[in-house]
Amino acid sequence: MSMFGGGFGGFNAGGHSSVGAAGKKGNGLPFSGIPTELAEGVAKLESREPEHGDPDVSFDPVADRGGRVAIVRLLAGRPRLLIAAAVAVVVETLLLQVGPFLLQIGIDHGITGRNMPILIAATVAFVAAVLLTGVATAARMRQSGKLAASTTRDLRIRIFAHLQRMSLDYYTTEKAGVTMTRMTSDVEALQSLIGDGFAQFGIQALTMVVVTAVLFHYNAELAIITLLLVVPPLLLLSLWFRRAADKGYERQRDAIATMFADLSESLNGVRVVTAHNRQDRNIVAHREVVGAYRDANDFTGRINAIYGPGSSVVGLLGMAALLFLGGRMVLRGSLTIGELSAFVLYLNAFFAPVQQLVQLYTQYQQARAAVGKINTLLTTAPSVRSAPQATPLPSVRGELVFDDVTFEYLPGRPVLSHVNLRIEPGETVACVGPTGAGKSTLAKLVTRLYDPTGGRILIDGHDLRDITLESLRAQIGVVPQEPFLFAGTLRDNIAFARPDATDAQVWAAVDAVGLRELVERSPDGLLTALHERGQSVSSGERQLLALARAFLAEPRVVVLDEATSSLDLRSELRVEAALDQLLEGRTAILVAHRLSTAMRADRIIVVDDLGIIESGSHAALVAADGRYAEMYRTWSSGVSRVVPDGS
Template structure:
């Protein structure tokens, strides 16, 4: 059984020691063996239900709140509430026992009473300790399960969102949602809310006890202290809410800048940007520093201020109480107990200050997570979308227009028909819209006007999963995941046998590369495939597409990163791969376009020419000029 979501992302897996190198939040090292023994006796927690349908958004994203997060574990929350009440009551038994000991034991010189009071005090301490231990176990279990469920929900939402979300949001900011924000919520659920309840109950219990001891002193306490404390607390509530929201945003900026710098470390190193990047990061962290200073200033005013008010109140009440003892209206034990309870009345207020910081951080995280979970993908699946049956591969563009920004169209009024099993090459200058057309076919984006059909079906009317299950995409810069090379090849077909994997490897000419690797297909490629050359990564992407056997294939200049020898080696493999399939080639090298059944010339978001290579060359238009330039450059290079 796995309980993820501990402090710093720690986890205890199966109750085995050393399952994680990170500390388990809130549990000191000397207590971990006991925690592990408790976890071994835990019942299996069912895996959280993963709700992932392109047409089904997060079931409760827009209404995310602490109450709704805890609702599935209502029975445990009720048990925690009972334990909190018991803990709050037993914690306040000390002053009462002290008063009895002074008045009925010391003053009356009755040693037996002192023995009984001491025994009751000891039993109360044991009960308090056991109650606290049980409460920590229950709240820790609730926090771990809630965070486990929430991490799955957030990750599932990230899988659901469209590409436009990721182009408009920094990766580091997204990582903050999964790390710092969820960890803040865990701290709030595990201890923050509990301490809120305990300290709040303590104030209620102490207030009742103070009035039972002496109504006059209790009223003086309320008149002198409570109004000032209330005013200061209201100010702190408003100021700290703004401050901690600013801290959350600054934290996201720091992580985003760090993530971007790490991902671009090669470029940074190549261009000697280390010093300038360090200066820029100092400015980013300066924003976090300023936000932290703001919250620090707020705390520096509130915490000492409440302490001064509390001490001043105790001094005044001590003077008044001493006079009442002299008059005989109050016993010494009652005065001592009253002052002890008065300290217990002020202490929760100061404790609530610290817990309110945790609460504000948690609430800020709830706001950020609610925004993420309520985000709807721009490429939405229609409520009545149906599964796309096996397609022949006929693709139709009908007056399609699209722009990544509303006022800047990239594609305008494009109409085109691609026959089933036809290979069409899109050529044109950089930024003409070639790759955008391919992204619209794979439904990474939806047209702002017009429609795209496959076998006569509007792409908006079919389920996205059934569409992409019949599409294969080989991007210009393929992405490899950290893990065995075998898993990267069968990424789209995880159940493929080794025989099929080797068939794909040989088909694209990757076998020589695999045989050179120390562990063959079991060789672990580094993050983003950095242990392989760009050409080798492209071959892996081609093998991945070959293994998936899609009905429609989109190759975004799939051979651009290969040397001439490698390119020649996979030409025959591409012929096999393209056979019987509709293929869209985004071609920068005209040698690729020449092999297509038809060439489509795109310029400034419009189709300016279409036809076979020979026909377009003979026509003497835009393609002929591109071809003449390309052949002259090739001749000069030769």
């Protein structure tokens, strides 16, 4: 909008402020400290920063779970920024409406009245108003930008913290791309609304109020006639657009989430896609997904194409009626030329916000749909969480008891049924059985990734549901089948569960699992940066790093989920040697795919038919000639074919 009330350009005709900050932590690079010449500025910046929370506060999945996002509450939490932005909006709006008034004075009293001093004064005042409007616009953009950045920063942290609290079942049912959409495009839609949309809405709405008052001041009769011709059709058109936009932008958010999910899956599985020549078919499938997003955009584009030009036509017809009626008043002498000129410009200023409000309502609908998706996430409570009365788990010896445990992933389809098992402190128990029998489920129940559907699990007599998750997992080490290495250095990954470990403790873990050769040949030793997901090291070395991570954490109970199943023979021997160091004196549950690993355990349990069907040492189970003996004979014959006698 211009100083003439709209349509002629100006300081901020609907532009968006963009405030963002990017930072990296944990990238393995040493921090050399803040330069002396910047220290004073950093201190001032920190003094103005809001409280971001103590990074040493213990994590509790009970705290701050759920709760809907309300834009009003987000803004109300920052009263100073909100008030400063509101004041800037009011000042900017009032200054924008000074132009037509000064024009009327210049025409009626300067040009028509042939009074040069008044004409000069009106011109100087006009220029001053333009400059002051620029200052007010800059102040408004700065304050609203800071408000948006602060609000969405806290929202992103809140979403991330909630995702950290969510249980494993959430991530097995929800697509990663959909979850990423909540943190990216959904939050960005809200940031755009807060950073520029609300300010523009305030300016345009206040402009309509001020202009209406001015129109009645100039000529009430002309104002009433003009508004009656324009407002009713605009109102009906706006009500239709609101209903159509609600539907359109909800569909658009769903489509973009599906598109992100498909993209994420394709990128994560790119090696499989390439190996099986799925590129062409994946492109076709993604074309369908992108096509659905295009269709959603086409729908919103169609309704905007109706509403935007429709409102323009109504406004222009109103201007035509004003020109005819106002011109007759000028001819009769009841209205001056300057007043008619100001009236036309002010009426234009009344209709220009309508065009802006079309775009702002579009922006609002996008943010509203995004908030709905965010609220769906934030109100989803984790299925596994610490009870309000949960107490910290004291140091344990490592006794584990499954007491009549039943578990089902889907209602009515049990995976384990009435399982009873006691594991003595320091005992190593291997779980073997066919795929899908429930071996890994037993391991997940011990670490409380899931809770039993029936029965209970005890550690040293404590029901897992009566102790805090943090204290439980501090005493349980987990080594998965596919160890995940994070972006960072070798040291970062080894000390992941114990970041305060000393270099001596890290090196002790390195030597315990036989990783010294890898560290010493790496260009920067422990500070060598790993590629994404540890692709710069071999599968065996990734598994050894995971074992070193568990060793350094010093758990009382260790859970290994098929830790050697994907390794070659040489790597398996290295990992098994490291396992001997890790399991020494600790209670352990080994989910074993290879019987060579299971045979190292103190006891072997065979899991099948929803429970434990055999239990005993390797020799005892072979002698019993049951299910395990059958598995052992099959495994032995396979080994003998691979390595024939006398070779």
